Amino acid sequence: MAPTTRTAERLDRKTALVQAAYRAIAAEGFEGLRTRDVADEAGVNVATLHYYFPTKEQLIRGVVEYTMGRFRSTLESRAASSDQLRSHLHAVRRLIKNEPQLGIVMGELALRSARDPAIARIMEEANGAWHRTLRALLKRAAREGSVHPELDTDDVAALLMATLTSMTLPTVASGPRIDQALRQLERWLGVNRSRPSN
Amino acid sequence: MAPTTRTAERLDRKTALVQAAYRAIAAEGFEGLRTRDVADEAGVNVATLHYYFPTKEQLIRGVVEYTMGRFRSTLESRAASSDQLRSHLHAVRRLIKNEPQLGIVMGELALRSARDPAIARIMEEANGAWHRTLRALLKRAAREGSVHPELDTDDVAALLMATLTSMTLPTVASGPRIDQALRQLERWLGVNRSRPSN
DNA sequence: GCGCCTCAATTAAACACTTGATTGACTCGA
DNA sequence: TCGAGTCAATCAAGTGTTTAATTGAGGCGC
Known part of the structure; x- marks a missing residue:
């Protein structure tokens, strides 16, 4: 279940965050897109989200x-x-x-x-x-x-x-x-x- | 220029607020709809907006x-x-x-x-x-x-x-x-x- | 006309809470 | 030990809504 390498882990986490944001937008629109919710949904801290995506804008790009x-x-x-x-x-x-x-x-x-x-x-x-x-x-x-x-x-x-x-x-x-x-x-x-x- | 009756004035102001909100949504989407901006655009105080539309939700209905x-x-x-x-x-x-x-x-x-x-x-x-x-x-x-x-x-x-x-x-x-x-x-x-x- | 009152309309200034982003410390594998 | 990764705590700037006070036009007795 666990990814074998750091890189894979990193990819997994980034993808998880993007997919969480994707689901959030589908459910609430951009209007309801909150970094905290996305982080929670992905099972990480908000700061971790900002580690991978420095700004909300870049998360949206993802x-x-x-x-x-x-x-x-x-x-x-x-x-x-x-x-x-x-x-x-x-x-x-x-x-x-x-x-x-x-x-x-x-x-x-x-x-x-x-x-x-x-x-x-x-x-x-x-x-x-x-x-x-x-x-x-x-x-x-x-x-x-x-x-x-x-x-x-x-x-x-x-x-x-x-x-x-x-x-x-x-x-x-x-x-x-x-x-x-x-x-x-x-x-x-x-x-x-x-x-x-x- | 000034409306003749109170009712007309009231209607004018409500309409002005709704149209301001309409323009705001067109320009920024629901994502960027702010009661303060709408009030400013209509030339009134935020509290006046809430006098006519108790909640943002009701403004949107308008x-x-x-x-x-x-x-x-x-x-x-x-x-x-x-x-x-x-x-x-x-x-x-x-x-x-x-x-x-x-x-x-x-x-x-x-x-x-x-x-x-x-x-x-x-x-x-x-x-x-x-x-x-x-x-x-x-x-x-x-x-x-x-x-x-x-x-x-x-x-x-x-x-x-x-x-x-x-x-x-x-x-x-x-x-x-x-x-x-x-x-x-x-x-x-x-x-x-x-x-x-x- | 004049003083007094009422009340719809309006506002400046909060209030309580949210939100994107940051900080500094801690973890743990290499 | 070193550094990528993670988090609890924190911050500054909002954000919808409320409050208390002000304004001014209209009604009414005199």
């Missing part, structure tokens, strides 16, 4: 990295064949459904990016990559004939992103409407299972 | 009402004829574009609704009304032949809401992608101006 990493790993899903597009949509939806905290924290970060240039830059970068990924998936699907070849891939990718991003808002994510929205997207794309392609 | 009212007045737009749908989409987009604060505060409220049942209830109610409005617009458009008659109006309405709601997130609202997304929606709906209907 949460940003952790959160984006969590999300990125889903985006890089290596689905099999032609319906990569469909599986991508479902993967994102499943991710938020299985871990609602991730959606909430992403939402908090998105809102914070309006006041925090560092976060804004990171989010913009990630969104750019996401947009390119989606556009590539759409182009391939168009080439393979599973979606209409004359779709404006830029615009469709933007629409997919907007819809998926709206899941970070509890008012959207909680009800049944997000599933309805995704279903309609699949219908229009022609990638829904019941009516395979045309 | 902001919720104010914000939802602002949004509702746009939803009830009485556009002319068949392209009510299109004009509704544009009205919402224009609203957020002209007053970015509204989008940000709505986003903050949406996130807060995860921890505040009172806000959750209000937002859910508003979303229900919005969904019904959109569905009605879609059904009328289908009857009039401007959109495909076999669309699942529930699902399309949900998709429209998700896309529009994503505008409350700065990461979406700031770039050009939200306009691309809306353009694509109009294309699929068949309500875009360049290719009127089919």
Whole structure:
């Protein structure tokens, strides 16, 4: 159970602190983020938190990295064949459904990016990559004939992103409407299972 | 310049406080909402704020009402004829574009609704009304032949809401992608101006 | 008109508690 | 012994809320 080396221990503790902060933000928002609570949750003293993260700001940076990493790993899903597009949509939806905290924290970060240039830059970068990924998936699907070849891939990718991003808002994510929205997207794309392609 | 009656004066001051809080939330989020700052911004003493709003919580309630009212007045737009749908989409987009604060505060409220049942209830109610409005617009458009008659109006309405709601997130609202997304929606709906209907 | 009272509105100054950050001592493995 | 890691205790600056006092407009008897 105990880590073998100092370095691993140190990593463990840092990660534990970041994850505690992540959970705190998910539960109470940035509004309710308290260094004491995070330290308690991680089972250490406040001073220990400040040993690893000199300022609260740097702890937040850690949460940003952790959160984006969590999300990125889903985006890089290596689905099999032609319906990569469909599986991508479902993967994102499943991710938020299985871990609602991730959606909430992403939402908090998105809102914070309006006041925090560092976060804004990171989010913009990630969104750019996401947009390119989606556009590539759409182009391939168009080439393979599973979606209409004359779709404006830029615009469709933007629409997919907007819809998926709206899941970070509890008012959207909680009800049944997000599933309805995704279903309609699949219908229009022609990638829904019941009516395979045309 | 001076209000004529006591009641009007009182209303003015309450409104001034609510609007100051509204601006504070837009600028700093709930995280940065301070009663002193709000009072200062409204040009009164902190105690005066608490004279009108016994607790910070009740001040926030005031902001919720104010914000939802602002949004509702746009939803009830009485556009002319068949392209009510299109004009509704544009009205919402224009609203957020002209007053970015509204989008940000709505986003903050949406996130807060995860921890505040009172806000959750209000937002859910508003979303229900919005969904019904959109569905009605879609059904009328289908009857009039401007959109495909076999669309699942529930699902399309949900998709429209998700896309529009994503505008409350700065990461979406700031770039050009939200306009691309809306353009694509109009294309699929068949309500875009360049290719009127089919 | 004039003195007296009432009361809504407003304020300066606390009050009680929180919060991010620091300090200095202690632990314990290498 | 040395130093990375940890903690109890502490600090300065907030932070929502309250209190006690002041102001000034309106009512009323005279």
